[in-house]
Amino acid sequence: MKTTYIMQKEIRESILTPKGFLWYILASIILSVLSYLFLTNSELSLLDQGQMLYMIMNFITALGLLMGLVFGADAFAGEIERGTLEALFISPVNKTEIAIGKLGAALTNWWIIFVISLPYLFVVGKGGQNLLTGIVYLAILGTLLPLSFPPFPWDFQRG
């Protein structure tokens, strides 16, 4: 339950902010430009749908990773810099609960990017055989990526 409160705080602090929304709008613009190029550019449109899907999925994964790293780094370094982490440590919450709460927020960020990217995936991969498989792989890969972020949660446990 304490993990949920920490996760809610993190979501409000990093995702539901003007900066957070700006990141998502930027992600939508990049994906729109990319999809448009895939479908209209004479050279890119020669690629088969499987290749197009693979390329756009790479972009989505990179975007998720980049945003996850920005939010993840701020979740720890930002709290240390602002002096808010000590008050959390004084509370009866163990470090694993804090780390899992923050990890939950990083995953929420990924799932938002994933949902934003779904229409683009459908447009680019429309009619292709690999579309659904690709979406499932992307969902799994993006969910696993935050687990490998430096602050989560194993290094934090030693600190």
Next chain:
Amino acid sequence: MIVNVDNLVKRYNDYTALDGLNFDVREGDIFGFLGPNGAGKTTTIRILTGIIKADSGNILINGYDIFREPMAVKEIINALPESNGYYEWMTAREYLKFFSNLYEEEMSGQEIDSLLEAVGLHGKEGHLIRSYSRGMKQRLGIARALINKPKLLFLDEPTNGLDPKGRRDIHDLLIDLNRKQGTTVFLSTHLLDDVERLCNRIAIINYGKIVRAGEVKKGTIEDIFFLSTKEGAL
């Protein structure tokens, strides 16, 4: 004894911050923990509150070992660190609600408002913390440190940067807490007049060791402090 510290050692690489620290705090004390800058006051508080670990030594707080039963200790203590930060995008109400949830205290809106009123933030409950002055933030920090009605309250330089009125208000609040609720206060400071006004017992730390501990006699703190902390006093 509510706090018993025995032979506490903390090293940062080659630097020994605490070098075999020993002292006790009795229940109901307002205990002044004094020392010059860099003497080891903040390190001691960070270890006593479970933020960092010591290299060796034992600490019992209300009979619980802070290293073995940190959660049991954290339920009965609270603290205001020296450089306490705030979630400035929250209102004071939201801030206290968040921390009360971590204590599973489930404070009602009315309880939160009474706590904020007690620290002098009446009428400012719904304002964003970023609009608060330093003194108001310090009061909010104290309110946060009172949400679990702690038996033992650690305060690290709580009146630093406050104007005379802010300092007086915090002194009155601490005296009130100590007398009415029996809260033991562990006050780390280098402001000797704060100690003179508030504390009944003190310990002076220098170079990571306690160099003097005992009752406070009015009008003698400054002499005791300088005699105990001058070079070569050890």
